[in-house]
Amino acid sequence: MITVVGSINMDLVVKTDNFPKQGETTLGTLYTTVPGGKGANQAVAAARLGSAVQMIGAVGQDAFGTELLAGLKNEGVLIDQVKRTDGTSGIANILLSEGDNRIIVVPGANHSVTTEEIDALADQLVKSELVIMQLEMPISVVQRTLEICHQNGVPSILNPAPASGFTTEMLPFCTYLTPNETEAEEIFGENWEKALEEFSNRLVVTLGQKGAQFYDGEKHVLVEGFPANVVDTTGAGDTFNGALATALVEEKEFEWAVRFANAAASLSVEKFGAQGGMPERTAVLERMAGDRI
Numbered sequence: 001m002i003t004v005v006g007s008i009n010m011d012l013v014v015k016t017d018n019f020p021k022q023g024e025t026t027l028g029t030l031y032t033t034v035p036g037g038k039g040a041n042q043a044v045a046a047a048r049l050g051s052a053v054q055m056i057g058a059v060g061q062d063a064f065g066t067e068l069l070a071g072l073k074n075e076g077v078l079i080d081q082v083k084r085t086d087g088t089s090g091i092a093n094i095l096l097s098e099g100d101n102r103i104i105v106v107p108g109a110n111h112s113v114t115t116e117e118i119d120a121l122a123d124q125l126v127k128s129e130l131v132i133m134q135l136e137m138p139i140s141v142v143q144r145t146l147e148i149c150h151q152n153g154v155p156s157i158l159n160p161a162p163a164s165g166f167t168t169e170m171l172p173f174c175t176y177l178t179p180n181e182t183e184a185e186e187i188f189g190e191n192w193e194k195a196l197e198e199f200s201n202r203l204v205v206t207l208g209q210k211g212a213q214f215y216d217g218e219k220h221v222l223v224e225g226f227p228a229n230v231v232d233t234t235g236a237g238d239t240f241n242g243a244l245a246t247a248l249v250e251e252k253e254f255e256w257a258v259r260f261a262n263a264a265a266s267l268s269v270e271k272f273g274a275q276g277g278m279p280e281r282t283a284v285l286e287r288m289a290g291d292r293i
């Protein structure tokens, strides 16, 4: 069982031709709500690939909370340990325009999770084969989860996004760290390639369409990305993490696991929305076998 301790959000997506200026009103061309939150996305990515997944987190008592839980359940993610709080569910207000985006995240229920609650769920963590975290939860909750995993020999993946929440105290406790290039720079500085050598087979930096890079103890390994018909790259990183977790739980060799994650993520960018393009296992294996686009 993979346990994801992380955020569950509703993404409120609005498209418009031009971003409104201060004090201005513009007409939008599309409004849609799609389930998101890095935690939920990574849980769904792993579940679609056939992993048994449970989620630890929180949603509100609002209609979004009900919809988000139903969505996770529908994907086969266990939601028994997701708390419902009095407040609102987390949302991400996503404004798309001019080929760019502007996003406001309101954490809501996600930030109501406490370290005491994590302590009370320690048995759930200890019995997990692997635990995945991101940084959209209270930092104290992430740190406590990492400590419990570390103390009990449970492997963990920390996807340090957004990187502003990262503290170097987390480093000795996580088994794997999966920043993208920008996050790697924020955490380790421009010279992040040196850090790969220090954390061999533990630190993987994702490089967008180029793939991902790690150090195997002797040499740098660039695991090349797969060409894709890009529609929307939202969720690429989340798919990568869910897929990496899936392969690692199955005790696949590290380089193979990264390649599997690249293939899964390359399929995810071919559809709209974070979860929309997350693939099933057969499609990933086909892409790996060379049935490229």
Ligand SMILES: Nc1ncnc2c1ncn2[C@@H]1O[C@H](COP(=O)(O)OP(=O)(O)OP(=O)(O)O)[C@@H](O)[C@H]1O
Residues within 6 Å of the ligand: 180, 181, 206, 207, 208, 209, 210, 211, 212, 225, 226, 227, 228, 230, 233, 234, 235, 236, 237, 238, 240, 261, 262, 263, 265, 266, 269
């Ligand atoms: N254009 C692309 N074509 C093929 N694969 C891609 C592309 N963009 C991303 N990927 C895959 O997704 C992985 C994660 O992408 P990236 O390094 O951009 O992370 P990210 O910034 O967290 O992504 P996002 O924020 O868009 O979810 C890459 O390692 C790669 O495997």
Ligand SMILES: [K+]
Residues within 6 Å of the ligand: 232, 233, 234, 235, 236, 268, 269, 270, 271, 272, 273, 274, 275, 276, 277
């Ligand atoms: K996508």
